[in-house]
Amino acid sequence: MKPIRIALYGNFGAGNLGNEVTLQTAIEQIRRRWPSSRLTCLCTDPGDVRSRHGIAAFPSVSRDPGWSWAALESTAESTPQSPPARVVRRSGLLGALARLGRILLRRIPLELLHWARSFWVVSRTDLLVVPGTGIVTDSCGPWVWPYELFKFSVLAAVCGARIVFLSVGAGPVQRPLSRWFILRSLGLARYRSYRDEDSRQYLERMGFDVSTDSVCPDLVFGLTGPPIDLRPELPHPRTRVIGVGLKDYSVPQEGTEDASYRRYLDLMASFVRWLLEHGYTVRLLIGDAQYDTRVREELLALLTRTGVATDGARVISQPVATVEELLRQIEETDAVVSPRYHNLVLALLLDKPVLALSDLAKVDALLSEFGLPQYRMGLDAAQPDALISRFTQLQGEAERLETYIRQQVARYREAVNAQYETLFPQAGAVAAQLAHR
Numbered sequence: 001m002k003p004i005r006i007a008l009y010g011n012f013g014a015g016n017l018g019n020e021v022t023l024q025t026a027i028e029q030i031r032r033r034w035p036s037s038r039l040t041c042l043c044t045d046p047g048d049v050r051s052r053h054g055i056a057a058f059p060s061v062s063r064d065p066g067w068s069w070a071a072l073e074s075t076a077e078s079t080p081q082s083p084p085a086r087v088v089r090r091s092g093l094l095g096a097l098a099r100l101g102r103i104l105l106r107r108i109p110l111e112l113l114h115w116a117r118s119f120w121v122v123s124r125t126d127l128l129v130v131p132g133t134g135i136v137t138d139s140c141g142p143w144v145w146p147y148e149l150f151k152f153s154v155l156a157a158v159c160g161a162r163i164v165f166l167s168v169g170a171g172p173v174q175r176p177l178s179r180w181f182i183l184r185s186l187g188l189a190r191y192r193s194y195r196d197e198d199s200r201q202y203l204e205r206m207g208f209d210v211s212t213d214s215v216c217p218d219l220v221f222g223l224t225g226p227p228i229d230l231r232p233e234l235p236h237p238r239t240r241v242i243g244v245g246l247k248d249y250s251v252p253q254e255g256t257e258d259a260s261y262r263r264y265l266d267l268m269a270s271f272v273r274w275l276l277e278h279g280y281t282v283r284l285l286i287g288d289a290q291y292d293t294r295v296r297e298e299l300l301a302l303l304t305r306t307g308v309a310t311d312g313a314r315v316i317s318q319p320v321a322t323v324e325e326l327l328r329q330i331e332e333t334d335a336v337v338s339p340r341y342h343n344l345v346l347a348l349l350l351d352k353p354v355l356a357l358s359d360l361a362k363v364d365a366l367l368s369e370f371g372l373p374q375y376r377m378g379l380d381a382a383q384p385d386a387l388i389s390r391f392t393q394l395q396g397e398a399e400r401l402e403t404y405i406r407q408q409v410a411r412y413r414e415a416v417n418a419q420y421e422t423l424f425p426q427a428g429a430v431a432a433q434l435a436h437r
Helices: 017-033 046-053 069-073 085-122 145-159 176-187 197-205 259-277 289-305 323-331 341-349 361-370 384-396 398-435
Strands: 005-009 038-043 056-059 127-131 162-168 191-194 241-245 281-285 335-338 354-358 376-378
Touching: 005 017, 005 145, 017 038, 017 046, 017 127, 017 323, 017 341, 017 398, 038 046, 038 085, 046 056, 056 085, 085 145, 127 145, 145 162, 145 176, 162 398, 191 197, 197 361, 241 259, 241 341, 259 281, 259 289, 259 384, 281 289, 281 323, 323 341, 335 341, 335 384, 341 354, 341 361, 341 398, 354 361, 354 384, 361 376, 376 384, 384 398
Parallel strands: 005 038, 005 127, 038 056, 127 162, 162 191, 241 281, 241 335, 335 354, 354 376
Antiparallel strands: none
16 A cells, blocks of 8 residues: 555644644654555645654745735835825835735736645645644734635645644634635545544534534643653652743733833742742743744843842853753753643643743643642733742642552543544545545
């Protein structure tokens, strides 16, 4: 029989380690069951995926730096340094015509070329898999993930490839065009599952028939990988290490201010100072090198200005570029306090008590369905005293929580493995069909 050809689609290679560990887990699971399968990734940065995961990769978007479909929506605005209003209006009209010309003469031809190239790739695919992540959303507008999902789903359907959505997250979807793209894409799939009940219900409220769909935990709970010695050599005895996760919460653009962001930095700085005063060591954790690095640097600067030594003895801040590095950093901790979804998932996977600082529905759903809703705090209204109180409660129940987390992770891992076992006969059927071509 010919090897099964599988394409994995998602926002991979862009620096988000949660997405990368999701792809890594899917690759491990597929290769364990279908070792002769040929894998290709349709992704944001093919070069990163090739070097990081060792599989073939193809860009999921056409390359046209500086221009997008959304360019038509931009308008010229009058400023104190602007020319007179009549000239601004004319410039705005000319600018809109110029943008329209560039889209007609450059963007659309590039996009049609990308459709043709994508068709060539997908036509050599038997199975299109969308593995996990919260990609069923229009948080970046309808012409990003909704449109790309639609593009590759349509191409797969035209080419006769089966489409599978595995434990994806859904929402928010705010625009009618996004909703149209997403519902058509999901409707073409042979199998759909969601990583939490909230995602399934969200799509049901959008009018999508989810009666035959299932809920399965996040794919990262199925991470196996080669055995590695995660725990580094640390001097003993040592103080307890608390992982403090950071994220780009309400980060303003350069040169602007945002009260929510300043309050967030102040909250994290106050919490770190309290931990240090009470004898803890703090390890700063991030989950996205592209977006979280600035937050980490600004927090360190704020701590330094308030007299806190950030030389690495009590406040540990190290760069992280790979899943293995992130796992090692989390393994060094005794508990994790974080707003990053997959920082929390990886901490639970390593039996660490967690306290989630949530500003997203997916974090709420993770803690609630895992059975730890009491260790979730809304980030928008969190105050230092409340955060410290909840952390103290977490530490008081650490031993009981570790046992509970270990048992729950085992159940989640079993559920993820069972989902792959359910899909294995479908993959076998594809192979049988290929043998008779």
